Amino acid sequence: MSSSSRKAASRKPASRKTSARKPLLISAGVAVAAITLGLVSWQATAPAEKDSGRSGASSAAAPGTDPAAELKALARRDFGDKLAVGRPDAPVVLIEYSDFKCGYCGKFARDTEPELVEKYVQDGTLRIEWRNFPIFGADSEAAAKAAWAAGQQDRFRQFHAAAYAEGSKEKGFGEARLEELARQAGVPDLEKFKQDAAGDGAAAALRKDQEEGYRIGVQSTPSFLINGTPIAGAQPLDAFTAAIAKAKAAK
Numbered sequence: 001m002s003s004s005s006r007k008a009a010s011r012k013p014a015s016r017k018t019s020a021r022k023p024l025l026i027s028a029g030v031a032v033a034a035i036t037l038g039l040v041s042w043q044a045t046a047p048a049e050k051d052s053g054r055s056g057a058s059s060a061a062a063p064g065t066d067p068a069a070e071l072k073a074l075a076r077r078d079f080g081d082k083l084a085v086g087r088p089d090a091p092v093v094l095i096e097y098s099d100f101k102c103g104y105c106g107k108f109a110r111d112t113e114p115e116l117v118e119k120y121v122q123d124g125t126l127r128i129e130w131r132n133f134p135i136f137g138a139d140s141e142a143a144a145k146a147a148w149a150a151g152q153q154d155r156f157r158q159f160h161a162a163a164y165a166e167g168s169k170e171k172g173f174g175e176a177r178l179e180e181l182a183r184q185a186g187v188p189d190l191e192k193f194k195q196d197a198a199g200d201g202a203a204a205a206l207r208k209d210q211e212e213g214y215r216i217g218v219q220s221t222p223s224f225l226i227n228g229t230p231i232a233g234a235q236p237l238d239a240f241t242a243a244i245a246k247a248k249a250a251k
Helices: 003-010 025-037 067-072 103-111 113-121 138-151 156-163 175-185 190-198 200-216 237-250
Strands: 092-098 126-132 223-226 229-232
Touching: 067 229, 092 103, 092 237, 103 113, 113 126, 113 237, 126 138, 126 200, 138 156, 138 175, 138 190, 138 200, 156 175, 175 190, 190 200, 223 237, 229 237
Parallel strands: 092 126
Antiparallel strands: 092 223, 223 229
């Protein structure tokens, strides 16, 4: 197990009950991803940086289930989702599990995501749903809660961009830094932002995203699902455009 995978495993919520159902990712999508995107395995996709990400699971889904359908059904398509962009009825949904301290999450956010938004979200093809999946300690969790709080004032995307800007993670995510990022994001009510970030709502939202990720076998970041098909790591733009085209054609 890689160092990032061990860190991810150590961050699993203590209250999460062990499920009899095994993770879904391998059985649902690795073979498909290997064929369609040229991925050899989940373990082969992550760059060799300490905080780089790979998503994976070690075992198949429980007999009698349809893992691909279950992964596809994880798209919430909630009109009021503050951590999403794009039409709820878009034919393709990309779900991203990410950590603000993850260098390759930042690379994806800067280099690839804006092009996907411009090319596919704006024409109604794609919806992006972000899941906060902090695996690198207290700062990661604080940043995730702050991002959620910014979203309550419709500034999640702006906060997301500021937190993933080049050099941002090196400045840390302490309380003062998070407030600075909120200002950069244009959050109008900073007192509400601080209260929301420290409140039960942020903690519950974070726990929901984490439990979803761990249940399906996400072990590190960034990890993606495109209409239920997994993509591991900050793959080149072409990998995402190919997967989006395939998912749209399948509709």
